[in-house]
Amino acid sequence: MIHTNNPIIKHKAGLLNLAEELGNVSKACKVMGVSRDTFYRYQELVEEGGIDSLINKSRRAPNPKNRVDEATEQAVVAYATEQPAHGQHRTSNELRKSGVFVSDTLIFTRSQAESPRVSRRVFGLSHAAADSPC
Numbered sequence: 204m205i206h207t208n209n210p211i212i213k214h215k216a217g218l219l220n221l222a223e224e225l226g227n228v229s230k231a232c233k234v235m236g237v238s239r240d241t242f243y244r245y246q247e248l249v250e251e252g253g254i255d256s257l258i259n260k261s262r263r264a265p266n267p268k269n270r271v272d273e274a275t276e277q278a279v280v281a282y283a284t285e286q287p288a289h290g291q292h293r294t295s296n297e298l299r300k301s302g303v304f305v306s307d308t309l310i311f312t313r314s315q316a317e318s319p320r321v322s323r324r325v326f327g328l329s330h331a332a333a334d335s336p337c
Contacts, residue, residue: 205254212257215245278303279310
């Protein structure tokens, strides 16, 4: 019997437990709506690495081409906090004048932030300033 409190892998552990209780993999897979191939993959992962190996690991390799060095990032963040109304293109042009070369498509503007929390973290704004419309 496999026990976990992790909500991400709870259904996977539940499938393995149900198959053990029923004594029939096919019935457990049918009840849970999962293929037997998936069940055996889960079972193999648990046998090899324990219950924690059921957590999905990203297969995507990091793309360092989308990253800029720390100095460039700090320059962009500093400019964005000084001039929050400037968009990507103008920010890129103004930074280029000061010797920082960054593409306007790599500049993350406040309007593109997924949430106010992200924009506060990226641009160092207070709660009131981040929650107010631009």
